[in-house]
Amino acid sequence: MKSNLVSNPKIPFGIFLEDFRDRSRHAYRVRADIDQLSTSRGMPPFVMREVMSGNPLSINIPEQYGGRGGKVEEILALLSAASYESLALSLTLGINSALFLQPLAKYGSEEAKSMVFDRFMTAQNMGGLMITEPGHGSDALNMQTSFTSSGDSYNVKGTKHWAGLTGWADFWLLTAREQMKSGDLKRDVDFFLCDVNQNGQQIVVEEFFDNLGLYQIPYGRNRIDVEIPLLHRLQPHSTGIKLLLDLLHRSRLQFPGMALGFIQRMMDEALSHTKERIVSGKRLVEYDQVQHRLAELQSSFTIASAMCANSSEKAGIEHDLSGSGVEANAVKSYVTDLMQNAAQSLVQLVGAKAYRLSHIGGRGITDSRPFQIFEGSNDMLYSQISDAIVKQMKQAKESNLFKFLQSNDLTQKATGYLKELLDFNLNLELPQRKMVELGQALSRIISMEMVLDLGTKGFRSDLIENSISSLQKEITSLMGQFSYMLQPQLIVDYQENSTWYDLGNR
Numbered sequence: 001m002k003s004n005l006v007s008n009p010k011i012p013f014g015i016f017l018e019d020f021r022d023r024s025r026h027a028y029r030v031r032a033d034i035d036q037l038s039t040s041r042g043m044p045p046f047v048m049r050e051v052m053s054g055n056p057l058s059i060n061i062p063e064q065y066g067g068r069g070g071k072v073e074e075i076l077a078l079l080s081a082a083s084y085e086s087l088a089l090s091l092t093l094g095i096n097s098a099l100f101l102q103p104l105a106k107y108g109s110e111e112a113k114s115m116v117f118d119r120f121m122t123a124q125n126m127g128g129l130m131i132t133e134p135g136h137g138s139d140a141l142n143m144q145t146s147f148t149s150s151g152d153s154y155n156v157k158g159t160k161h162w163a164g165l166t167g168w169a170d171f172w173l174l175t176a177r178e179q180m181k182s183g184d185l186k187r188d189v190d191f192f193l194c195d196v197n198q199n200g201q202q203i204v205v206e207e208f209f210d211n212l213g214l215y216q217i218p219y220g221r222n223r224i225d226v227e228i229p230l231l232h233r234l235q236p237h238s239t240g241i242k243l244l245l246d247l248l249h250r251s252r253l254q255f256p257g258m259a260l261g262f263i264q265r266m267m268d269e270a271l272s273h274t275k276e277r278i279v280s281g282k283r284l285v286e287y288d289q290v291q292h293r294l295a296e297l298q299s300s301f302t303i304a305s306a307m308c309a310n311s312s313e314k315a316g317i318e319h320d321l322s323g324s325g326v327e328a329n330a331v332k333s334y335v336t337d338l339m340q341n342a343a344q345s346l347v348q349l350v351g352a353k354a355y356r357l358s359h360i361g362g363r364g365i366t367d368s369r370p371f372q373i374f375e376g377s378n379d380m381l382y383s384q385i386s387d388a389i390v391k392q393m394k395q396a397k398e399s400n401l402f403k404f405l406q407s408n409d410l411t412q413k414a415t416g417y418l419k420e421l422l423d424f425n426l427n428l429e430l431p432q433r434k435m436v437e438l439g440q441a442l443s444r445i446i447s448m449e450m451v452l453d454l455g456t457k458g459f460r461s462d463l464i465e466n467s468i469s470s471l472q473k474e475i476t477s478l479m480g481q482f483s484y485m486l487q488p489q490l491i492v493d494y495q496e497n498s499t500w501y502d503l504g505n506r
């Protein structure tokens, strides 16, 4: 009865979201104890049944197929509600949304869309995306999975690993490069919809991995040799690489949805623990360093909120995001660093009791860690942010960082708070490690702009002020590091004369 009610796309979103919250709270706190559940692998069927019974993924499905129309603000709010209960649940919904349903809605054929959307609406199917290969992760464009066309189908062949929902999803978007007659692979990348319930489209899981965290999501290595119907190839608007960038940037802009609920949970747990725990006759919350950690958690909560507000205006599938690398990379890399810091801080504040798989803080460290690696390793993303800004500065023939950022839409207002730090001529030929440091600072400046924008929308002003001052402090420290030019060099063959014990005992 309730499930029918919320499946109706006309139901106001507030009711839909509250229903989802009730179901996930009930599944994780009443039917099962998530702290115990999370020490073993996989998602018990009754948990998934209960959470999915309100059809949360209908949120991504266009209205003409009976869904709620893919409104980004609704998707972000749903991801946050999920990650407050379980980061793995939120990532499961995030994979289905940003890596499967959204690209299909934007680039799929009519035939593929109506078949897939119907199965999502009526049979609670799931979908994921396979890009990464054992030999090609960060350099995904060199992937070796290939395809050939036989006239009425495509044969897609290769090995993919680490795709979230391995062995579980009903549908996959497979990425591959076309094999030419010479045997060489074309440069562009194509996307194919694979329905593992069809003959000729089964994917063989050769091995399941012992992933360090996110126990509820299966990962592994897949052998692919499938025949895909012609209409199940996605249709890029220009090149496949642009489709890939549009997809990845949209997904990165939606990370704040998963981050917000997770950070809020870490913050709420830290607050409730430190209000109760007495150490040396004082409540923990009365110690200055503890308050410092709690204030940082609150600032992270505000920043993730600001990023959600920003993405809700920009990340819809109607926008072409292939050129939005700076903003998407800044959001993804910084918010995932904040997630990891939030979990680390909670564990520090709770102490030994949190150093357990069955504690949400301990688990939070391992569950949030891969967010800094997948969909673009943060080290790479930070350096790519700087690459793009330096390129734009060269094009604009402007070497003063302050002047350049002041005229940039992403940083205009924030630079007003940072003039002294940024008013210098940037060396436009920097080593990669300096580009990473600069990228870290730029991501914080871009985020500060979003926090200022959130303030103008009426968000609680004391939270905004605290967050601005925390960001100023962090940017000051990063720019201090950046201006320090001595660089420790790598000594590859370090073994000779480097054992302290031998020095006095020859």
Ligand SMILES: Cc1cc2nc3c(=O)[nH]c(=O)nc-3n(C[C@H](O)[C@H](O)[C@H](O)COP(=O)(O)OP(=O)(O)OC[C@H]3O[C@@H](n4cnc5c(N)ncnc54)[C@H](O)[C@@H]3O)c2cc1C
Pocket: 095, 128, 129, 130, 131, 132, 134, 136, 137, 138, 139, 161, 162, 163, 164, 211, 214, 370, 373, 374, 375, 376, 377, 378, 379, 380
């Ligand atoms: C939990 C989890 C979920 C995942 N989900 C998916 C999924 O759903 N679908 C999918 O296709 N893949 C998925 N992946 C794979 C993920 O996208 C890759 O792990 C990621 O792209 C990095 O590739 P790699 O692991 O091969 O590392 P490598 O490419 O070997 O890189 C390792 C490290 O080297 C450094 N590095 C690499 N290149 C550079 C450079 N140019 N400059 C400086 N440093 C560099 C970085 O520190 C990087 O982290 C997932 C991975 C994990 C752990």
